[in-house]
Amino acid sequence: MQETTWIAVDNYFCERLIPADPVLTATLQNSDAGDLPQHNVAPNQGKFLHLLASLQGAKTVLEFGTLGGYSTIWLARALPEGGRVVSLEFNPHNAAIAQKNIDRAGLSHMVDIRVGKALDTLPQLQAESIHPFDLIFIDADKPNNPHYLEWSLKLSRPGTLIIGDNVVRNGAVVDPASTDANVQGVRSFMDLMANNPRLSATALQTVGSKGYDGFSMALVIA
Numbered sequence: 115m116q117e118t119t120w121i122a123v124d125n126y127f128c129e130r131l132i133p134a135d136p137v138l139t140a141t142l143q144n145s146d147a148g149d150l151p152q153h154n155v156a157p158n159q160g161k162f163l164h165l166l167a168s169l170q171g172a173k174t175v176l177e178f179g180t181l182g183g184y185s186t187i188w189l190a191r192a193l194p195e196g197g198r199v200v201s202l203e204f205n206p207h208n209a210a211i212a213q214k215n216i217d218r219a220g221l222s223h224m225v226d227i228r229v230g231k232a233l234d235t236l237p238q239l240q241a242e243s244i245h246p247f248d249l250i251f252i253d254a255d256k257p258n259n260p261h262y263l264e265w266s267l268k269l270s271r272p273g274t275l276i277i278g279d280n281v282v283r284n285g286a287v288v289d290p291a292s293t294d295a296n297v298q299g300v301r302s303f304m305d306l307m308a309n310n311p312r313l314s315a316t317a318l319q320t321v322g323s324k325g326y327d328g329f330s331m332a333l334v335i336a
């Protein structure tokens with residue numbers, strides 16, 4: 115099976131299951147116009163995150179890595195009025211584009227972008243006591259994934275769902291000798307999920323318009 119087939123199937127699923135959405139289309143157009151990398155989740159993946167947040171009955175979401183706000187919008191749209199997404203973004207240019215996209219989506223009252231390195235903005239977030247978060251999406255710089263998981267646990271309660279993006283990396287994740295810091299970050303993240311008795315975890319491979327990659331899922335059970 116080839117990548118062209120994966121893409122055709124993704125396009126088919128998106129056509130069938132995800133109605134044309136001017137706000138999301140504009141979000142991606144503005145992200146392109148601002149020269150952001152196309153590292154946003156695919157539409158069917160965004161819908162998947164949205165459904166997870168709905169299943170979770172989430173009122174509070176924490177996101178690591180806003181980029182242009184594409185996944186942020188999918189997540190925020192699953193929340194009830196009064197819900198809140200806190201999204202952590204290092205790059206002020208990305209954050210500014212995301213803010214415009216979120217304003218256009220009519221979600222600015224629910225989304226709070228914190229600009230700076232996540233490890234620098236997390237202590238302040240913790241001090242504000244918005245947590246525990248109901249769902250956490252880890253999708254920023256992968257070498258820091260182990261730290262992001264530790265922080266996620268601090269900001270969780272039993273029942274919190276922690277999703278990680280890009281845990282397959284075209285299959286590179288299976289190489290213990292990889293010199294890629296992203297791969298090593300994901301591998302340490304997997305080890306931490308496996309060894310922490312507060313977590314029950316799995317991971318799934320995906321193919322599609324975003325290539326060969328995957329998601330991890332961990333439920334906080336204690």
Ligand code: SAH
Nearest residue numbers: 154155179181184185203204231232254255
């Ligand atoms: N979740 C987005 C994609 C995020 S791409 C979506 O699916 O639409 C990863 C983002 O993480 C980039 O915008 C990058 O600038 C940001 N990032 C990288 N290092 C970071 C750090 N140390 N703290 C916070 N964000 C970071």
Ligand code: DHB
Nearest residue numbers: 153154155253254279280
């Ligand atoms: C990259 C990062 C992402 O979060 C993603 O979804 C795809 C690619 C990257 O850094 O290459």
Ligand code: MG
Nearest residue numbers: 153253279280
């Ligand atoms: Mg990602």
